[in-house]
Amino acid sequence: MxxxxxxxxxxxxxxxxxxxxxxxxxxxxxxxxxxxxxxxxxxxxxxxxxxxxxxxxxxxxxxxxxxxxxxxxxxxxxxxxxxxxxxxxxxxxxxxxxxxxxxxxxxxxxxxxxxxxxxxxxxxxxxxxxxxxxxxxxxxxxxxxxxxxxxxxxxxxxxxxxxxxxxxxxxxxxxxxxxxxFQAVSDDALRHAFKDISAEGNLEEAIAMSNGNPAVVKTLLSQGSISMLDTAVRWIRLLGTDAKWFSEIALISEKLTREEALELMHWLRLVARDMMALKCGALSAQLQLPMHRITLLKVLPFWSMSALSSVVTETLKAEQALRLHIKIALVVDGLSIALHDAREEV
Missing domain, CATH: 3.40.50.300 (P-loop containing nucleotide triphosphate hydrolases)
Structure with a gap:
């Protein structure tokens, strides 16, 4: 031992x-x-x-x-x-x-x-x-x-x-x-560590989504989903298809802690990157979030490549604001408006 x-x-x-x-x-x-x-x-x-x-x-x-x-x-x-x-x-x-x-x-x-x-x-x-x-x-x-x-x-x-x-x-x-x-953990090390509980979920899918993070793999295997990832996918869907996007996003984000908001920024970037990959014809095996492929394909027509690129830049700005202890609600509102405006641009 x-x-x-x-x-x-x-x-x-x-x-x-x-x-x-x-x-x-x-x-x-x-x-x-x-x-x-x-x-x-x-x-x-x-x-x-x-x-x-x-x-x-x-x-x-x-x-x-x-x-x-x-x-x-x-x-x-x-x-x-x-x-x-x-x-x-x-x-x-x-x-x-x-x-x-x-x-x-x-x-x-x-x-x-x-x-x-x-x-x-x-x-x-x-x-x-x-x-x-x-x-x-x-x-x-x-x-x-x-x-x-x-x-x-x-x-x-x-x-x-x-x-x-x-x-x-x-x-x-x-x-x-x-x-x-501390760096990302190799796929082989993750497979070895979680082989005994892999029956509780799709281990290979969890590893693909984890970016080498054991905590993410464990959460996916034990719970089947990650709360902030699901919230990120919902954000993208609301911004693309819902006329009441601002109030809906404000409602689901009003109780976020600062740490949860920072985690949300991370998942928004991964969602945007997968959507850009789908626009380029990527297959499920090439995605980091394959479990959300069907949902992302449905909203893909509402997002241009430039709008998806803005998700990366705007969430990085939002992260910086959060770390400067600007009010979470102000950061979230500003981000949702910026992303909506980027999506609306022709």
Whole structure:
């Protein structure tokens, strides 16, 4: 059994990190970055376990550990509603492994100060590891507080910072960490990882749609669809065929979180690319979203090639606006109007 069993693919990273640990040359600050779902958190937990010589935060993405914490909080008298809505400032496994997660939606500087004052201010007897999850949710105050620490880290303390959005991380933090870039997983690795549950769905179709992302494959096999992908297809259909497109899109988008809106932009681009491929005569096997082929063929006559190209450019602009924390409703409304105008152009 390996501490990295929960990681799908990423063999090169596993080998490199293992060698650095065995040679005692692992930097004290690491930055794991790449698309959500590629195994960054499982890799961080595996590396923390390797450094400490025991399994920490057990379960895929720490799910078993988090379940135990939830049960303990409820047993201690906290309401289920509070436990569900509020995380802890710091999750700790036996005093040498620490996991900082966003509280609701944001990493707060108070969490960092609590870590430093209550846990890292006294020298430990061995290695200690701090995992900082979803670092792209941290504000500038939190980031600057972290910077001061990783510039002069406590003895035998390792920091593993995880982000889905490397472009939002301060350059000063990037320069002080060993960057570890997570890439798409090979089709063969995905087939091997999901062979035992492939009966629950079409594995080859899921792999084709995933762009090498294990989380997407798992969702497709277990649920049969992806909510934001279905929403993206519906957007394209409404923009092309429904006279009440604006109100309909506003209605289905009004409860989107920022993360869901960002995911929606990704799927809108893939839908547009498949439609462009269909215009060029592509077969189902050549599409990334073959399960939606029939629906896309129905709306294809309403979209020109230039209008579909605009989906790519406009969703990238919308992503940038979302990351600048412009109101989600304003971004969504602006995007739907821009795409409708592009489709209407002759």
């Amino acid at each position: 390996s501490y990295f069993d929960a990681v799908i693919g990423q063999e090169t990273i596993i080998q490199h990190l293992t060698e650095l640990v065995s040679r005692q040359t692992l930097p004290h600050s690491l930055l794991f970055y790449g698309e959500a779902g590629l195994g960054k958190l499982d890799m961080a937990i595996g590396l923390a376990s390797l450094l400490l010589g025991r399994q920490v935060f057990c379960g895929h993405n720490g799910i078993e550990y988090l379940r135990e914490v939830t049960d303990a909080r409820i047993a201690n008298g906290e309401s289920e509603k509070k436990v569900e809505s509020e995380g802890l400032p710091i999750y700790m496994d036996k005093g040498d492994a620490f996991w900082i997660r966003p509280m609701k939606t944001t990493l707060k500087v108070e969490q960092w100060y609590t870590l430093l004052q209550d846990h890292l201010s006294v020298a430990g007897l061995g290695n200690r590891v701090v995992i900082v999850d979803d670092f792209h949710t941290a504000n500038a105050i939190m980031a600057n507080a972290m910077l001061k620490t990783i510039e002069e880290p406590p003895v035998n303390v390792y920091f593993i910072i995880i982000t889905d959005k490397i472009n939002t991380v301060l350059p000063t933090i990037v320069s002080r960490c060993m960057g570890v870039s």
